[in-house]
Amino acid sequence: MLRIGLVLFLIFPFLFLLTQFQVTSWPDMGELTWAFKNSFLQAALSAVFSLLIGFWVALGLLALNSPRTRRLRFVLELLCLLPNFLPPIFILLSALSVIDPFPMGIAGIVIIHSLMNFGLAAVLLASTIETKLGGIIELAYVEGSSRWRFLRQGLLPMLKKDIWLLGLFIFVVCFGSFAVPLIVGGGRGTTVEVLIYEKIRLSSQWGDAVLLAFLQSVFIFALSFIASRGKGTAQHRPANLKLLGSYSGLMVIGLLSFVYLFGYAQGFVSGLAMISTFYELQSALIWNFLGSIVLGLSVGLLCYVGLMWIAYCWPKKWFARFLNGYVAPSTSLACFCLLILGPNEGLYPFIKIPLALTALSLNSLFRMGWDSELHALQNQMTVAYSMGASATQIFREILFPQLSRRAGLLAGIASIWACGDFAVSRILAHRDLSIAMMTETLMSGYRLNQAIVLSSLIVVAGLICFLVCVGGSRVLSRKFAP
Incomplete structure (x- = not known):
């Protein structure tokens, strides 16, 4: 199920x-x-x-x-x-x-x-x-x-x-x-x-x-x-x-x-040299920086859960074939699907954007080594099943402790992508909610140098989200280690 x-x-x-x-x-x-x-x-x-x-x-x-x-x-x-x-x-x-x-x-x-x-x-x-x-x-x-x-x-x-x-x-x-x-x-x-x-x-x-x-x-x-x-x-x-x-x-x-x-x-x-032009945007910069972190951490958490979800459902031949052949839906289509599904004001974009980015990123993360990690543990799972262990017990005692750090690393990469996203956010958000969206606005106005300075905050936000994802996954790995 x-x-x-x-x-x-x-x-x-x-x-x-x-x-x-x-x-x-x-x-x-x-x-x-x-x-x-x-x-x-x-x-x-x-x-x-x-x-x-x-x-x-x-x-x-x-x-x-x-x-x-x-x-x-x-x-x-x-x-x-x-x-x-x-x-x-x-x-x-x-x-x-x-x-x-x-x-x-x-x-x-x-x-x-x-x-x-x-x-x-x-x-x-x-x-x-x-x-x-x-x-x-x-x-x-x-x-x-x-x-x-x-x-x-x-x-x-x-x-x-x-x-x-x-x-x-x-x-x-x-x-x-x-x-x-x-x-x-x-x-x-x-x-x-x-x-x-x-x-x-x-x-x-x-x-x-x-x-x-x-x-x-x-x-x-x-x-x-x-x-x-x-x-x-x-x-x-x-x-x-x-x-x-x-x-x-x-x-x-x-x-x-x-x-x-x-x-x-x-x-x-x-x-x-043009940094003075940002003074009037200080309030927007602070809120959009926090918005980038919220989006990045939300995507990181959802991708971590998604990867562990895949691990819990492993192995099944048709499931593995689906994930290997599955292609994320059109970015535009996935975004507009969420756009017409419910309201788009207030906090709703902070729910819809992470969901869209997770649906679009999860398969890429799977192909970035998650499938190899699961195949490497295949023998351990087979032995555990032969000894009568349940799927939940195998996941809790074998898979989760060994996979948590890898899942945190991949989730951290997804969080960096989320902090730098502007295409998905531009469709689902009614205004600038992140530093990446502000950067894209400046870039579209051919203010490239200002956009580059502003984009440095994306690096900071992405690094924070990455460290949180990696650090959190290591804590969980140690906590649930047998």
Whole structure:
């Protein structure tokens, strides 16, 4: 019953809107084709450039394979992953500050998505190469193979499937992106997600919006199901990777990190000269800062509960398959579903926004290692069941103590995303309720330097929420340890 309840929570926007609005006609085919083409093109180009840059950076990470350089590699990997884990508003502000004029449309979306995903691709590719081909690379090096020959005849054929699945994963993430196309898409870069938003917000064509969201979700679901297959394991042992390591990849890390770190730092310094303009907003800043913390902690708590909910319902084959293939509903659709469900004044946005962000984030958190944690405990659960333990006892004495800290870490990441959210909040809130919403307002008015200064408060709020989530989960882990 609990499994059915979680499934219903995740697919509730579709079920609710299908009961409220009837699909009486097919959307305009020209408009649908144009939006789908934009979504497909920007996602495909984003995946290709993320993989190309990521592969180059991965070669740089492989150059730091000795015990002496492991710490430096760890720092560079964090630097690579930072754009992917930070809310999109930070990369948007940095890129808009450095690249002037910024190319709005498909090109702009691809630039932002590539900056956000190249590091993730690099870290995953470097790890895959080490674990699957370490011994082969060492043997090829001893036999005198050249780098380019091994890349062409060895690495690419052997990792073709892994590279394809990684590219497909990035494609799926970019295809369903909403915040980035909303800001830098412009009139020529309208994607399916933005078209759904416009159908509801501007023309109140709910039937068309529901059908568009359904078609988009079916398409992404099919790709996600393919991308979730092919996970494999490989034994890793230290190997000599000099054949592939390339220090030029480290220069790429430096260059791209310069774009988003220097751009942000430069805008922050310039914005400090205009800090006097915030004096009249002191009251709003305080309340919106508290609003960011409330939203972040609410999402962190709900995601923690959601992850533990999944753990309690584990294992069940159909449940695991659903979570692996499930795609979060359209951001616009999920938000507008909650918008028409009950009042939107007073404290209601502080209830609706966390619910929306949790429904949209939970599956991403599941794929960020939660499924691996559950699979790692599978043998313990099997033994406990064979000895007559109940599901509640197994959860209380085996799963919860071992999973609480990991759940707190993932919930903390979700709380950071919530503190930096502006797209969901912009739909569900009738006024600025958080620092991220104030920042987006300044950014839309082309006051980038002021927006960058203001966004620093998002970092503070996100750090507070993250520490609370991580610290609270550790306390619970110790308290309920057997």
